[in-house]
Amino acid sequence: MEDLHQKADFQGHKAVLSGPAGGVVGYSQTLFGVETDKPLIGFDMGGTSTDVSRYAGSYEQVIETQISGVVIQAPQLEINTVAAGGGSKLKFQFGAFRVGPESVGAHPGPVCYRKGGELAVTDANLLLGYVIPDYFPSIFGPTEDQPLDINATRYEFEKLAKQINSYRKNQDPLAKDMTVEEIAQGFVNVANETMCRPIRQLTEMKGHETKNHALACFGGAGPQHACAIARALGMKEVLIHRFCGILSAYGMGMADVVEEAQEPYASIYDPESVLEASFREATLLKQVKQKLQLQGFKEENITTETYLNLRYEGTDTAIMVKNPINEDGLTGDYAVEFVKLFQQEYGFKLQNRNILISDVRVRGIGVTNLLKPLALEPASVDAKVEGYYKVYFANEWHDTPLFRLEDLAYGHMILGPAVIMNGNSTVIVEPNCKAIITKYGNIKIEIGSIQSTVKIANEVADVVQLSIFNNRFMGIAEQMGRTLQRTSISTNIKERLDFSCALFGPDGGLVANAPHVPVHLGAMSSTVRWQLNYWADNLNEGDVLVTNHPSAGGSHLPDITVITPVFDKGNLVFFVASRGHHAEIGGITPGSMPPFSKSIWEEGAAIKAFKLVEKGHFQEEGITKLPTISLF
Template identity: 50%
Template sequence: MPQLLSVDPSNYKDAPTECIRRILEKVTGRAIPKSEKLKLDQVESIRMGTTVSTNALLERQGERCALITTKGYRDVMKIGMQARPSIFDLSIKKLAFLYEEVVEVDERVTIETFAQDPNPQPIDVEADTALTRGVTGDIIRVIRKPDLEVVKKQLEELWDKGFRSLAIALVHSYTFTKHEELIASLAKDRGFSVSISHQLQPMIKIVSRANSATADAYLTPVTRRYLESFGEGFEGGIDAFGNKLLFMQSDGGLCTWNNFSGLRAILSGPAGGVIGFTRTCYDETEGVPLIGCDIGGTSTDVSRYNGKLEHVFETAVAQVIVQAPQLDINTVAAGGGSRLFYRNGMFIVGPESAGAHPGPACYKKGGPLAITDANLVLGRLLPEHFPAIFGPNEDEPLDVEASRKLFTEMAEKINSARGVTQDKLSIEQIAAGFLQVASEAVCRPIRTLTEARGHESSKHHLVMFGGAGGQLGTGIASSLGISRIIIPRFSSILSAYGMSLADVVSEIQEPTSLNLGHDVSSAIKDRFAQLENTGAGRLSAQGFSSKSIRFERYLNCRYQGSATQLMIAQPEDQDFTAAFIAEHQQQFGFTLQDRAIMCDDIRVRAIGVSGISDINSPYADFKKASLTPFAGSQYPAKKVFFEGPGYLDTAVVRLDSIVSGNQVLGPAILFDTTQTILVEPGYIATVLSEHVLIDLHTPPAPPAALDPEHVDPVKLAVMGHRFMSIAEQMGSILRQISISTNIKERLDFSCALFSPDGGLVANAPHIPCHLGAMSHAVRFQANLHGDTLEPGDCLLSNHPSAGGSHLPDCTVIVPAFHQGKIVFWTAARAHHADIGGMAAGSMPPFSKEIWQEGAQIKSFKIVKKGVFDEAGVKFHFYDEPGKYPGCAGTRTLADNISDLKAQIASCHRGAMLIESLVQQDSLEVVQFYMAAIQRTAELAVRDMLRTIYKKHEGKPLQAMDSMDCGAEIHLKIDINPETGGATFDFTSTSPQVYGNLNAPTAILYSGVIYVLRSLLSVDIPLNQGCLLPIEIILPKGTILSPSEDAATVGGNVDTSQRVTDTILRAFQACGASQGTCNNLTFGYGGQKVDGKQIEGFGYYETIAGGAGAGPSWQGQDCVHVHMTNTAIGDVEIIERQYPVIIHEFSQRVGSGGAGKFRGGDGCVRDIEFTRKVDVAILSQRRAIAPYGMCGGEPGAKGVNQWIRKTEDGVVRLINLGGNNECVMNAGDHIIINTPGGGGYGLPDDVSDVGEKYASPQGLLSRANGFLASFYNQQNTN
């Protein structure tokens, strides 16, 4: 089998064509010149995957294209979901958009009804000519039809500018397709290649569809050109292939080349690997679920299989939302080419990669150290059995000396940093350490992937494949507690082999809006039949007979009022309702008995069976095999280094010399022409006809005792991953068991580990306003209770004076005991949807006293010796808040109890995992490395502060900023250059206000730790160490240290932003960002009239603005900043759920402050209400503009306006100010203009300015399935 580098332009134009040429030479026995076109007469089928689309997307090298969208939404892709991609990146670099130009068409439709209406009334569609029904059955109001003559002129202008590829995405086109079809028809007539959003994936969410349509318009022409170029190597060109040429799609199905599109090609390569391991390794009779690890050159692709392929339908690749069916594959930045670094006393693997060119150091092209070099130096690879395709001329073997040379240089650096008092590390110890860190880097997301869906990692078997899979399997399995590793016969080329096993698939999906509780079975059956006829027709045209076509049926379901959808495969009894309930219970740990189950989409996969089907099960083969020890080998034993014993004589065995049933006891290296498999000591390999099984044979020896006096950099890195993994697993449990939307869907929570004194060790996810605050809550409880707590006790707190942020954020705190002593703490803070008070949602815009904001709990033992105190919860959440005038107890007590139990379970899970870690490594070691990780962060901050001291020549750093009410925040920072410590003095800050803008002291600490982490240029563990160099001086009674009875709900969302602006101003880091969250609420109902509660709804959102410019960057437009990163609802979902029409959500052009680097622009959000509602706005920077820095001009102030239609028909424009509440009638608008960011540098010095949109650099994940979605949601709060 030919083995070629994927890119080698000096030796061949295209690797797949060259492979086919060499295969044909072998088959025909005739030399075929590279210049000769290949004949297809002896080719039965060519099945391929390609990274052409993926690379074009990641590298931004696609086709010039334009986007056509609804008026008011030209910035739909720029704003997206308004969250910034990286929380701690002040420059907020986004990748360039795929389109070059946007054209707005003056058309508009909306949904006539709204799902949250508690008293829906029947509507006569025939009585109003503006009404019609959409594909989903929803009633559509056509507000404006497009003027087609105007559209023609717009298309002509695009044509004259050279555009030939268009994307069309209009609001609500997933259900009302007519306007897109009209515009598409005109565009096609003019000669454009057109990507139409509702045809590509007819699912709700305009942001996702617009991204997907633009991605298709951007990628499909590139894909087509590649196909034509590939065809040039064959007689007759691409058209000569007919149905012989099949391409793998992202969903795991093949399609003919002429049906292959860029949008569905993004996971073309890794999808083959998933099909490969699922078809070759899963046994339906055994039923053991599998975790697949495809370890390639730059990364590892992780997936899970339990009898059916798992798909996701919306992912983000290189900051582009792709709405299309894709296998649930998750990329981890660790592969054979992942680079190795020593930073801040820690071993770091990736995410940077050596790539295929120049590749690792051993490729002899001047590349850096990588994982492959570590394996080679340790003797785990066999260079003499690798093809000679390395070096400048692609004709040399792997070079172990090149690897050893760079490891020797690294060893000198590491040993010098460790000092003379510690034993020197050999290059073998260093290389083995990096492999251990790499294995742990892969294990951490696997734990999250499985645990977040209610599965235990240890109950899976591990399938290893890819170029580096055979070398890392035992290390990963050992860390995960997995007892069996399966390596398929073609493990190194399983992605390619998987394509030979795959079937041709046609996906058909349509949106709907069905209540499964109603009698809709016949309607669903008819829709399935229609879709199956469509799929069968497509496959029949490709030569498939009806006997070779099968169908898979799915419904995309959710509970009414929830956005969490589950794609449910049709069960044998065809009871989709029962299947949905069972799957919801499995994944989330609960069901909602009183909620209707809604179906949003009907989906059919039409499958033309065409792949290889006679594959032996590894489990069946193992059971019937005659197991015998393998004796002897034609190769001499090799010295291989293993952590612990060092060098061991290791058997080297060629796989084709072993018969099925032979067993090889480790240590051993098994190899053939395509793979190298390491069997570590303590494991036994069983060779079968088509697999190698590696099972744990003897328990591993306990690790050598670690020196508690000196830090081992390998253990430091591994422990960092372990601590973060525990926090992430806590988060998985909380999300899985919780019931409220805030926690389950918005992930408005944080889980964390703390040292015995309450110092932060690891925190996940990172919600900025929780970062420094939670340790205050833990310390308060630790000091309050002392040694009186016992195992089984859990504490609850939310009060600002006890380390809380604002009252809805409730914190459960659990002491972790070992031998009767508290050795760690775990805590989970979560935002509860309601905890009582004067307003539904417990975030009143005009609260003056804290009791108006709901339940106040300084310390409550919610669980005592394992017994949950439900009566106490009712007292604190319902009885006590309701005693105050004008206030009520919680309106969601059942949800509160369920979510608190989820938080308790999360904390107990963390405590259990800590105990497991202590049992494995000893308490002394675990706590030593806990302190060491905090020390790593501390040293990084101290070094940074020393650098800042030199930059400012030792001068004190001072700043002042004001709230719109006139309250001032004053700060003076003094840095000690000797220690690297600093004093943050907030003396002269204004007294607390009679309002709700008071910020608890814990919020101040969150702002400090956020800024310090953001100023660091390197990635460090985020923990209490960041604050250890800082002393904060803060007089009592200020707006940042209010009294216990002060209202604080606005301090958490707005004053927190002013805190960060003030600190950044003192450091002269950047211009001010928008400085507010722009909190908007609207709704009605909730109050009681004549003793009867009025049913209604409530809605809350925060709105993005402009980011401040900095010394080397332009401020980003339309993005959330600093202490929040909340995603905003898609217009199509909001209009379906609530009585609103969002006429505009766009960039507020020109609102960013001028400067050498201009501040980012804010947003314009124009919302019309279609019924009477209560509206409240809580915002800042309406009176005081966001400052500019170093001569830069301030950003524009925000403006809140009410377009009010009076009863006599007069329309008035009313300025609402920064904070207000009012009743708006049907036809009224609220228009929110959010602030811009401050500029940086003098406006007349505009040379060498930075770009807002970056060129792709480093590793960008191609496969972002469920796991990436989980992490992204963690960062959007």
């Protein structure tokens, strides 16, 4: 949660992800509306994992979360976590670079900790100069009094380089050996791409343009990767709080006290139900205000928010819609806001469908953070360079100036490449980037020309490219699966998870699949190829195909496959496909899986090839008649 609780009111589930939640409060309260008006993506990179979040003026919450296999049904901040951090293991497996999800832990830790550990992201950063041993305490080794060991790190990377270069020579005898620096940079690039995946899920999957955000970076390791993450996502602005290494703790101290109340209210959305909902909201608001006043909050320090939980009739995908305020300061139309949010998140809206109210919810907020940030004095002298260090950028070493944040003042501008030490983290300013010290002592980095971190290989696939694209394609397949599950009203899809999603090349070959149902994934490539041969040159942008026939690559008839060809400038570049089990397809027994059937029609409707959507137009009449026609 993003709020504080009295001891008597504390419950265990409210402490889950409390550290990352503190960071969300920290950057939202100190950066949004202060350093930028752009929506913020919180990027909190620590030792074992990276947590990402989004803030655009209000905290984004989810009602249900699953953490370590445990489902928690309670309002919580929406925080996506990926197992990639400073301690993530580096491995070369199956011809690709792997980062995590296993961690070397705090003990024995990375190789450089001098305790017999394994290579980790921290080792790669150390080798590349992103970690400066001179500014780390001597607390390593068996007696915990030694500095970081860069020699041990280099030795282990040299051993790994022999393995990687041997593999590459087997693939291409003319391949040039990779240096240890190139290998370390490759692992960092793969780690960065891994950490980009949850950010894309948090933005693109909900209809937001990632590049329109600013990256609010914190955590012990986050500022080392901030510029690279921003480049990969197309962002042009990075914000780093002066207390970025301890921002989660700082944010906890700024958290407000929140009281919430919610009650069910089942009704079709219309003027009468909205009026009734407003009466219920007023009653609930009175309750939460009284609770806050009992905790010592005065009326002027209490703010309130009201919500309606809305969904389309016939679906169970509800969206908690905050009270929309129009230009006159009056309550707007919840339904209009719901349709806007639904289309933004799912890409479509349901015409001629009633909107239902499921719940009424209110929040009372006792504001505790009444302090104003202190402004720095403007800079009167040039920024002081503490020293120069070798740092590896873009396949070459650079003599890079190092600055101490405490020596910098408001208005100081530092051109990359540069390193800024702030006592609790290391900030890497990459080439073509510019760091500016803000009025309140924070660091704003302007990302220069956005350059791709990937170069396309002409013949043999590069091992780093392969790893990066694997992450990107897997991320797309996973997003497909989550969207399918959330929009479905079928128990088979939403709860049993009897579906699969995958990407296929222009020839129908499998490129990447999410970890879904193996029996689906094994046959889907044949299905895509069959449709490609059948439709030949009659595939157009905006087409969506549907099939379930075994002779067309299907399994049994209840498994229906939907295939979408994707075009770029008129050229077919790949396919996306989903296969899901349907409870009924018109067979002779309920469930459409008769054990004694002798003909395929006894199982139900058999569809070899049909355009569910043709050039962007949904063929509702055709798909309605098709099951009847296909039986005979």
